[in-house]
Amino acid sequence: MIKDNNGLAGRTGLLRFLLWLGLVCSGVSWAEAPAQEFGQREDAKLDSAGRVIEPSAPSQDAEIQSRLRAILSSSEQFTDLEVRADNGLVFLHGTSTKPDFVDWASEVAKNIDGVVAVVNNISVAPTDYLSGATLTAEFSKVWRQFVQALPLLLAAVITFLFFFFISRPVAAFLVRPVGFMTDSSLLRVVMRRLVAVFILLLGFYFFLRIAGLTQFALALMSGTGLLGLVVGFAFRDIAENFIASLLLSVQRPFRLGEVIDVTGFRGVVQKVTTRGTTLVDFDGNHIQIPNAIIYKSVIQNFSANPNVRGSFDIGVGYDANVRFAQETAMALMLEHPAVLSDPEPQVLIDSLGSSTINLKIYFWVDAAEYSVIKVASALMRQVVRAFEAAQVSMPDDAREIIFPQGVPWVGPEGDAVPPPEASEGTARVPQQAIAPEAKTADAGRLLDDLASDTDDIQQQARRSRDPEGGANII
Structure with a gap:
């Protein structure tokens, strides 16, 4: 009987290989089983310690486990902490409120002598922001x-x-x-x-x-x-007024106390602030105008030049000596103390009316001292009286004829009837009753009344309430 030694040897080698493979598989399953039973996370990270594994090294699992648990527990940053070491492989399980301590636990475990690798199953516990401990810690x-x-x-x-x-x-x-x-x-x-x-x-x-x-x-x-x-x-309008205030402060088209006219408002400049300009008109009213409007508008300054020209009209009849009337008015103005001789006044023919030759009388006054309106009123009264004294006719358009002494009536027999006396309710004062001293005093009062109103308006402005806060800028 012939024995097949080669076949027997081959079958024996195959059995040995299968037996070794079964032992290896069972060993791997046994090694993984504790990790599954230990509650390993699906996202657990295996950190290697980076040391050379020596097969003859004695087992230090108990020491590693005890040492690592003491270190992690002393930090007081973990709850439900569990530490297990198996052949140098460390398994960590528990929770921590701070993510940084999760990685810190792995670093501590890797630094212990004898640790081959670390399986970190420590998770981050959700933060309860309403708890007193969290608020106190924060x-x-x-x-x-x-x-x-x-x-x-x-x-x-x-x-x-x-x-x-x-x-x-x-x-x-x-x-x-x-x-x-x-x-x-x-x-x-x-x-x-x-x-x-x-x-x-x-x-x-x-x-x-x-x-x-x-x-x-x-x-x-x-x-x-x-x-x-x-x-x-x-604040666009405020910024615009402020910039306009800067420009007005630099250019100074007017000063405090001067009479100006802006957008139809005429008055004495009382105050200029960073917002607006306050005028006091000749009725005593306060007028506040934004500086942006003043800077962009036409400014008429009546006080920049103290000499101001005034004028008024008067008509004489076509039968009057026009040249004589002009010379009479010119002589009267040259003698008036409020009328300036330089520039000299003028009496010109302005137009030809239906019943009169209209004269235009121009004169200049010092506005700082006299009022143009008052001087014009006084001149008109004096020119009319001078024309009456010189018998210069001044008819109106209605051709009205006035008989100061009345019109006598002649009766049928030819006797003249005197004009009727004035009614009892009308008082007539004869011219002889007015003393010359009274006439002189009246003329003095009229002359004093020609003073400019600017000083009065300025005094009223100083006594009035401050309309707006802030200091003057000019």
Whole structure:
């Protein structure tokens, strides 16, 4: 009988291979079984310690487990903590409220001698923001940060106060040369304030840098564009009036106490602020006009030139000597103390009416001393009386004839009947009853009444209530 040794050897080798494969598979299953029973996470991370595994090294699992549990427990950052070591492989299980301590546990385990790898099953517990412990912990954290940053905050506050106190003196020193270029008080004040604001902003920047709030400063500056756009639309009229105030302060088209006319409003300038100009008209009313309107409108200044021309009309008949009438009016004006001789007055023929030759009489007065309207009224009265005395006719359009002594009536027998006496209710004062002294006193009062009303309006404005706060800028 022939034995097949080769076949027997082959079958024996195959059986040995199958037996070894079964042992390996059973060993792997046994090694994985504790991990599954231990509650391994699906996302658990296997961290290798990076050490050379020595087969002859003695087992230190108990020491590793005890040492690692003591370290992690002393941190007081884990709950339901479980630590197990098996052949240098460490399994961690539990929860922590802080994500940073999850990775920290793996780093501690890898640094223990004898650890081959770490399977970290520690999860992050959800934070209960309504619990008292969480609020206390957050408050304590903020307090500790505040205490740590307190020295920097004090240094930042001291720096800002330093810039605050030096802003005005430094601004006044830097803007001092502007006073040699312009005498506008408003322009000097605005320049000082701009320089002072720039110094304050510089101090605020250093405050943020020292306090560690640089990101806040950047966020504030990035939002300034939109904020500035909104503020610009909201305060457009205010900014326009302020710029117009600067231009009026520099150019000075009028001064305080002068009589001006703007958009049909005439009065004495009482006050000019950064918002508007206050006029006091000749009725005593306060008129406030925004500076933007004044700067863009036509300004008529009646006080820039003290000499003001006045005029009035008077008509003489076609049968009158026109040249004589002109010379009479001219002589009367040249003798009047309120009429200026330079420029000299003029008596010109203005037009030819239906019944009269119309004369235009021009005269000049010093408006700072006399009122043009009052002088014109006095001149008209005196010219009419001079024409009457010189028998210069001044008819009206109705061709009315006046008989001062009345019209006598002749009866049938030819006897003249005297004109009727005045009624009992009418009092007639004879001219002889007026004494010459009374006439002189009356003429003096009329002359004094020619004074300008500007001083009276200015006195009323000084006694009146201040219509608007703020200092004068001109």
